[in-house]
Amino acid sequence: MATPVDHLQRDKGLQEHWVRRVVAFIIDWIIIWVVLWVLSIFLFFGAFGLFGFGWFFMWSFFGGVLFFLYAGFLEGTRGATLGKALLKLRVVSFYGNMDIGKGFIRNVTKIFWLFLLLDLLLAFFTSGEPKQRYMDRISNTTVTDIAQPTPYHQPFPGYHRQ
Numbered sequence: 001m002a003t004p005v006d007h008l009q010r011d012k013g014l015q016e017h018w019v020r021r022v023v024a025f026i027i028d029w030i031i032i033w034v035v036l037w038v039l040s041i042f043l044f045f046g047a048f049g050l051f052g053f054g055w056f057f058m059w060s061f062f063g064g065v066l067f068f069l070y071a072g073f074l075e076g077t078r079g080a081t082l083g084k085a086l087l088k089l090r091v092v093s094f095y096g097n098m099d100i101g102k103g104f105i106r107n108v109t110k111i112f113w114l115f116l117l118l119d120l121l122l123a124f125f126t127s128g129e130p131k132q133r134y135m136d137r138i139s140n141t142t143v144t145d146i147a148q149p150t151p152y153h154q155p156f157p158g159y160h161r162q
Contacts, residue, residue, distance in 0.1 A: 004123060004130035014130055020087045021143060027083030032067045064111040071110055076103020088146045095140050105139040 008014050040059055074081045079090040079098055093102055109115040122134035132142050 003125055003127055004132075005125060007130040008124070011130075017131055017143075017145075020089060021084075024081065024083035024087045024089055027086060028071065028081045029067070031082060032063060032070060036063045036066055064113075068104070068107050068111045071107040072104035073100065074103070075107065076100030084143070089143050090146050091141055091143055093139075093141050098141065102139045102141050106133070106135045106141050109133075109135055 008018065036059060039062075071081050075084075075091040076099055078085075079092065084090060091103070091106070092098055109119040119134045123132060123137070126134070128137055129142060131144070136142050
């Protein structure tokens with residue numbers, strides 16, 4: 001059975017989709033790190049020092065938690081983060097309306113970069129919808145172009161949900 005990587009190698013539209021998702025992720029990441037940097041000046045500077053290891057660890061930890069909360073809340077309530085909205089992408093549910101629970105489930109791996117990498121690797125190298133991360137499969141969501149209708153149907157021809 002073909003994996004999403006097989007589709008990605010041949011399909012220019014799918015390649016464009018993932019490039020847009022990566023650019024949206026980078027925009028969101030920059031937003032989070034700017035907010036975190038400003039907060040760290042007020043909250044962490046006095047407690048951990050400017051260059052201490054504890055400061056870096058706390059900054060990374062809070063960055064992951066903040067990214068999870070930001071993405072989960074905005075995608076669950078608005079259907080897109082600021083980065084996705086700028087790239088004209090939205091998150092939709094295959095079954096029913098998008099809600100905050102689905103938003104948080106699909107974004108839980110953003111707490112730690114290694115979990116997000118594992119999420120992408122599982123999605124790319126196992127059979128399933130080529131536009132979905134693995135956590136999208138679990139939450140029955142996907143990212144689409146804003147102009148596409150909401151896909152209340154089987155996600156991908158040949159993909160059968162277990």
